[in-house]
Amino acid sequence: MPYKDLSSVHELITGLFQWPATKEAWEQYKLTDEQVAFFKENGYLSGIKMLDEKQIEIIRNEIAQLADPQHPGHHLFHEFHSNESSDPSTILFHALGAWRITPGLHDVLWNPRFLVAASQLLGNTPVRFWHDQLFCKPPKKGGVVAWHQDYSYWTRTKPVAHLTCWCGLDDSTAANGCLQYVPGSQRWGLLDKPDLAGNMMGIMDYLSDEQKQQFKPIPVETKAGEAIFHHSLTLHGSGENTSSNPRRAFVINAFADGVVSDTDDELLQGVPPVQKGAKMEGQFFPLLFGGIQ
Secondary structure (H helix, E strand, C coil), X not given: CCCCCHHHCCXXXXXXXXXXXXXXXXXXXXXXXXXXXXXXXXXXXXXXXXXXXXXXXXXXXXXXXXXXXXXXCHHHCCEEECCCCCCCCCECEEEECHHHCCHHHHHHHHCHHHHHHHHHHCCCCCEEEEEEEEEEECCCCECCEEXXXXXXXXXXXXXXXXXXXXEECCCECCCCCCEEECCCHHHCCCCCCCCCCCCCCHHHHHCCHHHHHHCCCEECCECCCEXXXXXXXXXEEECCECCCCCXXXXXXXXXXXXXXXXXXXXXXXXXXXXXXXXXXCCCXXXXXXXXXX
């Protein structure tokens, strides 16, 4: 039996989340004006409750299954790196495309808590899916994610109307490699991109003297099940996991409906090209949320 590709299903397929039936039910998930203002000023927003304990456990179990290169749905990944770290003494598991393979990681895209916040932070606009990611740092030897801007890897789409939602499946601390941000760096413009799992401080080669003076990272610790949203130009990275606890997370990357392809080449491995100038849409880039009606 061929493994079912869940990218053909653009709605919830499990009971993991409940799709709200009324406007009032949607509005319970809205961010406050203060939260939106913080995001606009700093380029990130943390501490957003995304999953309960049962949901966390289901997603953790799915990731454990997917980490096996012999998983029957493995061919559906756009990328799969058992270890993407450039340092052989550390490990960074990183993969794209999990939503196509397991039902829980499919349904997190339609989590109302994610959708309402994403729409607000994109400017109260419909939200379209770009791609997902898994990031896992094992205890004691978890590798770094170098300082970078997400959009520097996404210039094959335009304009810049992208948003990242990072959701932790463990308590994330300075000791196990939590995310760090440079507040306000979303206003620095597009920088050159470093090797994502290479030298943590490689970005310094691309910063002006003024930017180097403003490079004052803030470590952002979170509880399991909490998300951090950030602008696609906000400079961020994460250090090694030197603790005795794992640091597992999934990422949902989205953009405002209306973003177009800026290349005739493949946008993601295994996905048919979208003609340059054509709207990003279809099986692999579904509309997740049209807004609160």
